[in-house]
Every structure is written in structure tokens, then in C-alpha cells.
Amino acid sequence: MEWFKKKMRVFLFVCLLFPFYSYAAKISLSISGKIEEHSAMLYFPDGRELPISIDASGKGELVVDVTEPVYVALGYHYISRTLLLTPDTDIQISFENKKIGERVAITGTGSQVNIYLNNGRLKAAEIDDMALGEKAFFLKMDSILNVNLQELDHAGLSEEINEMEKIRLKYFTCATLPSYPYFHMRIAKDSTYEASLEYWSKLQELMVMDASLLRYDEFRSFLVEAVSRVARKQYPESKSLDAVVRYVESEVKEPSIAEFLINKNVYAYVERYGLDSADAYCAVFDRYVKSPLLVKNFETLCNRWRKLSVGALSPNFNCTDLSGKKVSLSDFKEKYVYIDIWATWCGPCQREIPHLQKLEEKYHGKDIYFVSISCDKNRKVWENRVRAGLKGIQLHFVNGDTFMNDYMIKGIPRFILLDKEGKIISVDMSRPSDPKTIAKLDELLN
Template identity: 45%
Template structure:
């Protein structure tokens, strides 16, 4: 206490003033709170996350200081909302614990801005819009953006926020714009569709390369899709690995080092995560050229170390699980023949979509030196049993289950996943092509000398 008094006296003598840091107080009032739901605030500019303690009655408060005004993502359970917080403005947030996605209310100094963000009046392109013909799609996108800007101007909010929001609105509104060429073909089944120069010119006009915008989630989501789409302009034949096409476009056209780093890391890391290291030397070289961030490098190197164990020629991780009759089958039991593995589940749409093609392969190579093994990761074993019996599924049908060391070893984070092994149980491909891909049969013919 004497030391504190001495400091206060000294500060008065020297004319120094001490002021408490400005803090924003957030008060939560949640009706019908969910005991298992966490309340988390994610700051878009700093990446910082703060969890808010909510008591049994649904009330909670948190004081936050030392931050600049910015967008903050509020997550309650699975529901999400976009907020805008200011260190000099308090905010009270009220919602029903089971329906935050439906309605949310605000009081306090920051209420006007946050009410504007969450009224549901801000509209954006949707997946359904991508089935519109190109000119109608572009017109709808522009109309939505104009309406959103009118709404922002009419709200008469502080200039600093309005200037930021105009930028965010663009990427929010046009979020689905880059995907029109791909989704239009998917929705209309018109495989002859090719995006026009009008589309690409419009898309190019929407792209701003500015590392300062990487704090906006909407920009970070829009930009990779926009770059991927722009890299397709003038391409007549789809490359074997589209990621190389994307990254080469970035290397040639993106001069902002931070933006290039963000994009290259995103594309290459994603590619290695799903496809592994085989055939990825060019991508890794491009990654090393553009990515300098220590955390990104460490994460990528860790990923590569895991995939090193799954390179062609290395022994496969093993499995041992029951077949439809309860008999245990292991990988060791299958030595002597090539093994084509399908990791799938009954609830997986893309998995089921491959089954007719898999059946065709099974019939074509029925008397050849290759096993077709289907490993189900269904949690509901009964659902797997019923489907195998009802559909009279052929091949070797095994139940792997959800928590499987085999899936962990193969770094499987999405299904279906196909794996090809040689006669000795060594990996030929840890991420083999699907049955529907003609290259699969071509590879089988090559291995079998057909």
C-alpha cells in the first residue's frame, strides 16, 4: 500500500496521469440456456478467442479491453452471429438458447450497428441462384449489392463503421459469384456451358488484392474461390491437379506477398491434406517460395511428416475387423493380391454414388488378382448390416467403425476415400482415384498386365 501511495505522489510531482484502459462490457441474457453450449467470441483482426461464462440462469458478462473496433463472430453452440464491437461501447445481447439463429436483440451504445448486422435484411447470392443463366445471375448479384448499400446508407450509422461495412458487404453479397461456372453446370446438367468474358471481367472487377482485408472472413472466403475461377479462364482441358493451376496463377499474378502467402498456404495445405505427398513436388516447391510465416511452416511440416509414412512403397497401416457374418478379416489375410479399399458409410451420399461404379469394377475383375474391400465407418452397425444384405453388396464387406486407428493412420478426414495396395500390402496410392474415374481401371489393367 505504501508503495502505491509513493507512486501516486511521484506521478503528481512529475505531472504524469494514469488512466484505466477503455473496456467494452458485454452482457448476455439467454432465455432457455443450453448447459452444453459454449459462448465464444472470435475477433477477426487479431484471431483472439474469448469464452464467456454463462451461469445456470443464462446470464453472463465479460469486459474486453485493448482492441480496436472490429467485427467479432459470436458462437453459441452451433449458432453463429456477426457482431461489431467497439472498446468504448457497451452492449447487451439477448436471445433464446435454442433459437439464436432465428432472433437476437441488442441494447446499449453498440446496439444500432449490431441490430443492423442481424436484422436479416442484408441479402446475398445463394447456391440456388447459381442455376440462373449467366446474365440473369450477374444482374441479380448487382441488384442485391445495390439494395444492401441502400440499406446501409439508410441506417445512418457512424462513418467509420459504414466505410468498413461497404467493403464487407461486397464480399458477403458476391460470395457465391466465383462458383457460378461450376455450380451452373452441376445444377442444370449443361456440360457445354463455358463462362463468358463478361463473367470473367465482372469477377476481375470484384477482386481486390489487399492484405489488410485478410481480417474479413467474407474476403478470405471469397478470394480463394475467385482466384480458382479466374485461373480457369481460357483453359480448355481440366488439368490432372487443379491445385497446381491455382498456385501457378497466384505465382504469376498476385504481387502482395501476404495475400499470396495466404492463398498458397490454403491451396497447398488443403491439397496435401487430402492427396498426400506423391506427385506434389511442384506444389511443395511453390509453398516454400511463398510461405514464410513460422506457424504456417510448422503446421505444414507436421502434415508432411505424417504423409511421409503413406508414400508409395511404404507398408500400409493394418486393419482387423468383422465381416457381415462376424468373421474377423485382417489386411494380412489378403496378401498375395492387389487390394482396392473403399472407406465409406451408408449415410454418405458421394459414397453411395460410387457404388454402381464399384460394382462394375468388381464384376470386370472378378477372376483377377485383386480384392475389393469396403470398410464401413458407420457408427450404426445395424444400418451397415441392413444395407449390405438388402443391396446384396459384393466384395469383402467389413465394419471398421468410427474411431479407427486405420482411419487415423491414413489421415482420413472425409469420405469416400480409396486406397490401393500391392500384393505385399505396400501402398501404391494412399489416395487412389474413385471407381467412376476411368483412370482407376487403367491402373488395374497396368498392374495386372491386361
Template identity: 30%
Template sequence: MRNLTIRIIFFVVMTGILSGCQPRQTVLTFKSYVNNSQEAQLEIDGHTLTVPYDSVRGAVFTIKELTPGYAFFRMGSVNKVVFLQPGNDLTIQYQRPGGSSRYKFTGKGAEENNFLDAHQRSNIPFSQDMGEKEVLQTIQDSIARTCDILEATTLSLEFKTIERERLQYQGLCRIFTYRQWSKELVPFLKEKMLEQTALLLTEDYRNFMTNALYFVAWHEAEKDDLFHVAQSQMNYIDKHFQNPRITDLLMESVLTNYMQWRGAEQIEPLMDIFNRRVSSTKLQEKIKKDYEEWSRVLKGKTIPEFTFLDIDSKEIALSSFKGKYVYIDCWATWCGPCRAQIPYLKELEKKYAGKGIEFVSISSDNDQKKWAKTVKEEQLKGVQLIEKCPTGSEISEYFIIKGIPRFILLDKEGRVYDANAPRPSDPAIQAIFEQILQK
């Protein structure tokens, strides 16, 4: 009888020990009044979970192993950073607009996520007339006050530890809204550019790191142009960062931004560093695809035939302007920045009239009558064309135009001279004109 009792006690103790050794499962449930997607994703600990969305149960993520920290939830148009802890089941209810937040949190960890949700934005007021030291002190004081609010709560220690760091970067992002910084800021930014993998999913850390990298590289670049600044950024990443996820983030940012403005021009030295340092197959494929797309509009490349309509609905082929350099303005009547370039464009047209440069404006308006009315009322010069609906996106797709205004310069043979030429308001375009007209 005594041996049986001992065995029962041993069994109970071992059961408790073994159950305590099992990883604590965590369940995250998302429910929404709108169902604009059939699946939801959760990015966490360097990998992504995908689950179906059920109109009754919602999106349910069951996480077996979890390190306390931030996760990024995505479903349709909903994007949300949340804080998760092992064993703390959390439910997020996406509510109808109204009130202080669109999100209602219930379950363990709700209070931590309420704090996170309430401190998603940092509003630190300062004047552009203030000096650098005063602005920096204002920002640091504001960060300290917010951290004091955090410390005064009864939230979990794990949350306070990581949230304190996020609040730092959230406040530091305000640095880049001040326009008077000198090179003296560089050492300060370098001290703050730390490899914080726990913060990688937060917008605050990512924005600070990419902006700080650009600021530092711009001040340390050999020349003040897009290529040398991008090269300075890539060299800084290569020298100072080891974590592959942070390296991926920064290099993707540099190359994506560079190709947006310069396409594949001079990109080979940048790609050499990228190919040597980046191991993510997904990112390699993305950048390779972007590179191949931009390569088709490199200087000297022949482009397909594009046909547009003039103000009288007559078809005009782009190839009909061969024999002259063609400066193309891709714009729309509803685009404010496009309209702001019109006075500068008129000045260029007047200055270079009859000198071998054809000025062609191509509108992406859907309303042809409204476009024609604007052309007449504002007495727009040059050749005014509009993309043919409903296939008006052909030239935009070919030249990877993701925002307007966009200016393109073709040579006398109709080949690409500059797929992202300077705007009329930029003096650099006149320097280019003077150079090509001497040939």
C-alpha cells in the same frame, strides 16, 4: 496567490491533455448458458488473445489498443465475428436456441453488432436457366439494396465503412452457386480480388477470395487437372498478392485442398513457392506436418499390415491380396455418396473380372450386423470387409481419410499406387486400369 492559481489551472489542463492521450481501453465480455470450454480466444488485428472462462464473469477480454474493425471470437463450438471500436465496451450473451438470434448484445456497439448478426447470410434467388449477365446484375442489385439499408441506419461511420465492403463480398459469394459461367467472368473476379486485410476475419471475404482464385486459375491453367490448376493458383498468388496474411490464407487453402485430393504427388513445385513466400512459422509447421503425413502414402510407398473382418468374422489381412492390383473402396452403409457409387463399382467389377484386379470394400460401420445385412440384401460383390472395432480408425488415420467414399489403389506388391484414386463413376479409373494391366 496568482501564481498558485496559474499552476492549478496548468495542472488541470495538462491532466486533461495527458488523460486524453491515453489509449482507450476496450472490454469485450462473453457469457453463455453452456460452458463447453475452459478458455476463450479472440482473434484481432493479426494476433490472438486467450482468456480463461469463468462461469460467473464469463470470458473477459481487455484490449488496450484497438483499430475499429472485426474480431473473431471462439469458445468451444461457438464461433462469432463481432465488430469492436476503441472505448466501446461490449457484452455478448449466448442465449438458448429460439428467436431470431442466439446472441444478445448490450453496451456500446450493440446496435452495430445487431446489424452484423442480422445480415450474416445472403439469399439472392436466381435460376440456373438465367443468362450470365442477368445473374450478375441480380446479384449486384441485391448488394446495392442491402447497402442502402445500411446507409439508412444511424450506425457509426466506422462500422458503415467496413460493413459496406463486407456486404459486397457476401453478395459476390453467391456467384459461385451459378454453374453456367464462362471465361468471361474472369476479368470481373480479378477486379474484385483485392487485398482487404480489414475483412480477413470474415467468412464472406475468405470464401470469395478462395473461390475466385480457383475459378480464375482453372481457366488460366495449362491443363485441366489438379496439379496444373493448383500451380496456376500458386503462381497467381505469387504475382498479385503482397500482404503476408492474405498470402498465407490463400496458399494454405490451395495446399490443403491439393493434399486432400492428391496427397504429396507432384507437390514440390507448389512447396517451392510456399516456402519462398510464407513467413508464418505456425503455418509453415502446419503444412510441413501435412506434407510429411501425405508423403508416407506416396506412389510406391510400402504400407503397414492391416487386418479386417469378412462377413463370417474371419480375419483377412490386406497383404493376402498381393499379386494383384487392389482397388479399395472405403465406405459405410450410412453414407449416401458411398451408396451412390455402388452401381458403378458393380460395373467395374464385372468388366474387369479375372483380369488381375481385386475389388475390396472396407466398411467403417460400427454395427457389424447391419453391415452384413446390407451386403447380403444388395448382393455386393468383390471382397467385403469391415474394420475391427474398436480400432476401426487405423487405416483411416494412416491414409488420412477425412471423408468417404475414398478409393485407394495398391500395386501387385501391396505398395501404394494411388492413395486417392478416382471413384468408380469417374471414367479416369478405367483409363488407369487399362494402363496398369498392359504392364
């Protein structure tokens, strides 16, 4: 028994020296109204994405390991909310689906800072502000930042979070600074404008190569665009991505910042354009990016593109026509297929329609189908547009179809060309208005 008592005394002494802490943040979601999706997503600065499953009643919960304050983005259906999680966060977030962008209720431990982050009172310089001359625009940003800092003072947050917020607000407020020259020329209709030395000095002053700032999404977004602007100025003879790579190689000494910039830019390039002519960029990626998570994500992206290589069998689509009849890619056999992904709300899509109709007339009776597929959420709007005068093969995606995801379509219009066996000729075919399209179709059909 004496032996046991000694052991217990030692155990209690150790507990006093090294207390057991629970480093976990808890988020509970409650969605009323129509449940559009059965999961929300939590996005972390390091690239992690954690899903929050939502049940049939609209409830969801997630416990996350958190050892220090961290900003995350909560995404659900087209809406994103900024949250700050700490080791003792235990918040409940509820919203009505139809008003998700207007009113969100946040309660529980840690609600104070998250209500402040999402109260809609924090402002940033807007696109219209870029009509102002440089000095007036700089003063406008300073004024907005001061108002935001006053809002922060009124929030009554802890000193630690206050200091974090001051940094975040600086980049939040100045988000449009990197794009000022581009938009000022267009909005102010001043084709003679050239950014001053003061502008470039102010921009580079904010381009702090400090890895600790990567915790702020606002800093990351700012840095990507700012580096792009400065790199293109410094290396005007290079293509955009080549200029960024050269800038990182010559100017960025902090490994974590270099890794972030290369990952962000090369990933975006491959996501948009695929692996064709991307060998040099992939080599740069391998040289700079060492994070296992980022490497895994990039390899996953590359594998998706490999499935879309020339000669690969195209993913299928499931659609309905105007009458409601189900139609899939397998219904278009023994002819080439030129696919147009579009929507009624898309201006560039609408401008391509007359050119597409001319192609249909030019190649009428030839071995090619021209298939237009709408991704409109509202089928009725699409039906009305078709009945208003659209001809040819007009289809609408069935809810849940994965064709756009399979082809990694991030923007429309998008055109795809398949051969007579349903194999890929081009995953990003030229538009109907582009002379290259007729040249390619003539080559195939004549």
C-alpha cells in the same frame, strides 16, 4: 515520506498520460440438449484457431486479446456463426443443440452487432439466380446489396462498424459472381455462353489487392475463387494451380495478398493430393509464405502426409460388422486390402457399388479383401442398406474412430489399397469403375 509523495505524484501523472486499457473480448457459451462435442472453435482471419472448452453442463468461456474490431467464425459441431469482437465485447451465446441452426440467443455487451450478423435477414445471390442472363444477374446482385444495406441501416450500429459492414456486405452479396460462368452454362443449359468483357471487368473491379481487406472472410473467399477464374482465362494452357502461381507472380504486388493466395492454394492442393509431385509447389510456398503460423501449419500438414507415404504402415481402423462384432485392420492379414470409404447418402458412392461388386466377383478366391466401411452417422440407416442387398465385407466405423482423420479424407467415396503386410500402396486408389483399377489389381494378383 516527502520522497514517497513525490514518487506517487509522478506515478499518478504517468497514469493520466497513459491510462491502462483492457483489450479483451469475452465469449460465454451455453449449450442445452445433447452435447455433441466438448469444444467449440474460434477462427481468426490470420489463421489462428482458439478452442473454447465445453464442460459436462454445456458451459464454456474464452477471453481473447482484441485491440480493434475483428470478424471471427465460431464453429461448433457442423455449425458456423460469424461474430464481430471488439475490445469491450462480453457476450453470452446460448442455443439448443437440436435447433442450433435455427435459433441462437445472444446477449451482453456487443450483442447488438452480433444479433444483426446472425438474424438470417442478410441475403446473397444464390445458385438458382445464375440461370439469369448477365445483365439480369448483375441487377439482381445490386438489388440484393441494396436490401442488405437497408438492413444494416436499421441495425443502428456505430459508424466504424457500419463502414466495415459495407465492405463485408459487398463481398458477401457477390460471393457467387466468380462461379457465374460455370453455373450459368449448366443451369441455363446454354453451352454457347461465353462471359462478356463486362463480366470480367466487374470481376476484376472487385479484386482489390488491398491487404487490409484480408480481415473479411467474405473477401478472402471471393478473392481465391476470382483469382482462380481469371488465372485460368489468362493462362489456359496451364493446370489450375500453375495458372494461379503464374498470376500471383506477374500480377500481385502486395506481399500479404500474395502470401495469402499462395498459402491458400498450395495448402489446399497438398491437403487433397499429398506430397507426390508437389515439390515445385512447396518451393513456391517457401518463397511467398513467411508467417510463422502458416509455415508451421503447412509443415504439420506435410508431416501428416509423410506418414502416409508408399510403404508406410497403414493407420488402423476400428469398426463393427452387421452383427456388432468388432473388426480392425489387423483382422485382414496376408492379403491385399482394397478399402472403400462410403455412406448411404453419397450419390457417387452408390454409383460405384455395382462396379465394386464386379471386382469382388472377378477376384473371388484371390489374395485380396474388398472392405467397405460406412461413415454414416446413423448406424440404423447403414444396416438397412446392407440388408437390402449389399454383399462382401461391410463394416461401420465405431464412434470416435480416427481412420478418416488419419488419412485426411475430406470427401467420399475414397479408396485405399494396402499390401499383404498392411503397408500403403495407394492412399487415393482409383475407383472400381476406373479401368486403371483392374490393371493395377491384375498386376498384383496375376
